[in-house]
Amino acid sequence: MAITHTDPRPPRAAIAVAGPGHEIDRVAREADALGIGRVVVAETAYDPFVQLAHAAATAPRIELATGVAIAFARTPMTLAYAAWSLQEASGGRAVVGLGSQIQPHIERRFGMPWGRPAARMRDFILATRAIFAAWQEGGRLAYRGEFYEHRLMTPMFAPAPLTGGPPPLLLAGVGPRMCAVAGEVADGLVAHPFGTPEFLREQVLPGVRAARATSEAAGEAWTQRPFEVDAGVLIATGETPAEIAAATTALRERIAFYASTPAYVGVLARHGHTAIQPELHSLSMRGKWAEMGRLIDDDLLHAVGVVGDPSSVAAEVMRRYGSIADRVTLFDSAPVVSSAALRAVAEIGGGGAA
Template identity: 40%
Template structure:
């Protein structure tokens, strides 16, 4: 956006540490003292000090995809928000090892850190709406896969050539053709689709149940009234 920028992972880590320093100063009523590479916070006036939070200090979750940001988040934050384009294989081979490396650097245990996984989900109230939901998932997968920074995710599955093709189509404005390029194999690698809430829930749990502490299904059907049935099905099948 035409703004000067550098070291995004280091900046994010410093930002998280700065926010934690402020929250701890409020909670413990101690002097604020944060001097980082990018942010400095040493003044806390009584007017801006709300005092201790009776519910404790809120956790800080940060989104990350690449290794540098993932390790930075694991060193500083309380949890990571995985991108919905993160397949189980990418999480296992890239995200989780980098989380472990970051936690080791901060001398923390895995039990002290949460992984929240967003999941592209397609379901409809009837056959027609289900087809629309599946198509929406294809389009979304194509959009993410066209982004050069996400090529590493596709490489885990041998789909790197698809990334180049989709990126070219995006520059040509051929959005429909991008969705058409996502076959069932690719679709089911990155999204979970079903016509039945319980089957959808079972597949989500099968793929992601042992990888994270939280799951966040994202419906691409446009029918928000289906979300309660999906959440109830997840609760039944957990």
């Protein structure tokens, strides 16, 4: 199957949110009322599966996605139980976005092993699929991989099959190896919001397409779902010029935070801004976030982010990503998701799963 957006309709849109449970509930409820098809919850200071399961009751129609849940903070079995429970609690509206995080967090925050993250992630997803299959189809669990082994499942510990089947597994990727894993074994790619359409089109999607084609040619059809390309987009919006100005300042600081990280230097290189990365990294080590934001000039600001009132943001996002993404997930730069950001998502087109 081709990994490209050829549908003449605009890409579907989602809203990203993080924070305590009441904020997740509020955004999910408001998004549901606006006809937005998906809310995406990152794993930061709370468990996204618990938050989304709670939101399922307050927002009865919207898809509930992790964006992302940290795979390596779990085992495939613990991830499978959480994902299955969310799918059951939501009546089949779960979408599981997975990410690797970085080595210091996995080893020093979560106390879990690290090494060869792309190969480990491939094994993680295949192990999770094997667990899903055992639960849904009632077969024997006998997965042996390079990093994970799951060979015990008794009826007491196997959840009931799901009417709509297991949730899709999307994978976040930045580097070429992880993006290739997404193309090979996942149901979709979650493109990082610190990105541009040029970077996505030229340096991400070709590798994803190649990996998918190789997997299909080998007869390794891990999933029958259409592959989804979900592009994260950083936005600064508001209902008044003052609100947009404040959001733009916050967006500069967020771009600076990402740009200070060596893993994202490829985006800077594509747009000729690698020279600022060492200085941003140095400032980040000293917690100089406001100073970092002031280093983000208008050229980089508008290459990475989209700024304006809700209608302008919606139109620009569609112009940039309409031909390359199946879905766009908007990340509001305001401290909490604003009504303006929700309106921008709704204007793009909030439909859920195709």
